[in-house]
Amino acid sequence: MSAKIIDGKAIANDIRAEVARGVEKLKRERGVTPGLATVLVGDNPASHKYVSMKRKACAEAGIESYHYELPKTVAPEEVLALVRKLGADRGVHGILVQLPLPFDDRPVLEAVPLSKDVDGFHPLNIGALAMKGREPDFAPCTPAGVIELLDRSGTRIAGADAVVLGRSNIVGMPVALLLVARDATVTVCHSKTRSIEEVCRRADILVAAIGRARFVKGSWVKPGATVIDVGTNMIEDPKATGGKRLVGDVDFEAASQVAGRITPVPGGVGPMTIAMLLRNTLRSAERS
Ligand SMILES: NC(=O)c1ccc[n+]([C@@H]2O[C@H](COP(=O)([O-])OP(=O)(O)OC[C@H]3O[C@@H](n4cnc5c(N)ncnc54)[C@H](OP(=O)(O)O)[C@@H]3O)[C@@H](O)[C@H]2O)c1
Incomplete structure (x- = not known):
């Protein structure tokens, strides 16, 4: 037997096109432009590459991206303060903190409001996944x-x-x-x-x-x-x-x-x- 190949690239492109249409509709009907904030700490080349791919994909779908780059020597409290500020920003609908962080990531991930946890890594979102009859805000x-x-x-x-x-x-x-x-x-x-x-x-x-x-x-x-x-x-x-x-x-x-x-x-x-x-x-x- 020879398996049918599942073409993830084609399926991902279909989803990206669906998102672009959804973004267009949201802008037209409600005047809302979706915004994603990306927070990148340190100089890990793979992390830089992932974040730049994500920002490019946002631009192609009509999503605004707000990018924050911090040195690896940054104090964890400063990153926490940034995430809290983004949490309160009405133009930001999703917050992505690129992992790994050069310090314990838990307080930072937990500071992302559930409603903006588009990466789905908040422990409460993961916890909701594990509960029958509950749905996480984001998987x-x-x-x-x-x-x-x-x-x-x-x-x-x-x-x-x-x-x-x-x-x-x-x-x-x-x-x-x-x-x-x-x-x-x-x-x-x-x-x-x-x-x-x-x-x-x-x-x-x-x-x-x-x-x-x-x-x-x-x-x-x-x-x-x-x-x-x-x-x-x-x-x-x-x-x-x-x-x-x-x-x-x-x-x-x-x-x-x-x-x-x-x-x-x-x-x-x-x-x-x-x-x-x-x-x-x-x-x-x-x-x-
Ligand atoms: N978008 C993407 O395509 C994407 C995204 C994320 C990750 N990945 C890839 O997915 C893979 C897994 O990533 P991850 O972050 O989940 O890795 P991870 O955190 O290192 O976890 C690996 C898991 O595999 C188990 N494991 C390791 N060796 C095993 C063995 N010989 N037999 C059975 N189980 C074994 C470990 O068991 P224990 O718990 O017992 O240690 C652990 O649960 C990686 O190759 C990663 O690059 C791809």
């Missing part, structure tokens, strides 16, 4: 992107046996909670899980988010399953430009022979994160 972007890929690829979630590899706060655990909320039966695996391949073989939906290159073998995949690969790992490849290549947590070549649907890396989950951030920002502005 975290990458996990929400995973659910969107399942929905838009025609994968049935309700009643499915789902296995999530990884239990991090930013990916694995929120993905598992979102799947439970959608009536899947979910098993969460981590570094202490025994017989992980057997657990994986039971999965109608397999989500890999562990950060280990090609960890999931083709023989671990249930025939016809939907495989969502969140992992991003650089491996040596003398044939690639620069001698390195990006791969996921799944052995794509082997798994795509067995799965029914599968995301590639790159071009699967990656583009969804920014698309969901834009959508959360628009939703926040619509609610304002």
Whole structure:
């Protein structure tokens, strides 16, 4: 069998176009321009790259972005004061504090008002995800992107046996909670899980988010399953430009022979994160 490839780039582009139309409508009907504030501390090149991609995506969708860059020597209290100021600013509908911070991020993340927590990392938003009958103001972007890929690829979630590899706060655990909320039966695996391949073989939906290159073998995949690969790992490849290549947590070549649907890396989950951030920002502005 050869799996259908889930094209995350095309799906993300569809969502970005939907957001742009929503932004246009909001401006036209209510005179409100959605605004996203980005707070970047220090000189981590990857963080700079992510924030500039997010700002570019905002501009393309008609969302105003307000950017704040602070040196890595900044006092945590100063960052807290900035986040509180942005929290009170009516032109700002979403606040994104780029992680990692060079100090404990908890007080800063907790200072973001729930109504502007478009990254969905506030503990109360995560807590609401875990409670039956409650909905968070915003779901975290990458996990929400995973659910969107399942929905838009025609994968049935309700009643499915789902296995999530990884239990991090930013990916694995929120993905598992979102799947439970959608009536899947979910098993969460981590570094202490025994017989992980057997657990994986039971999965109608397999989500890999562990950060280990090609960890999931083709023989671990249930025939016809939907495989969502969140992992991003650089491996040596003398044939690639620069001698390195990006791969996921799944052995794509082997798994795509067995799965029914599968995301590639790159071009699967990656583009969804920014698309969901834009959508959360628009939703926040619509609610304002
Ligand atoms: N937009 C995107 O595409 C996007 C966004 C975020 C992350 N990512 C990628 O997703 C991956 C996971 O990110 P993360 O932030 O969730 O990573 P993380 O915080 O390092 O968490 C990794 C999780 O995987 C588990 N794990 C590690 N080795 C394992 C093994 N051998 N067997 C089973 N479980 C194992 C860990 O278990 P323990 O809890 O027991 O330690 C942990 O729960 C990374 O490759 C990251 O780059 C992609």
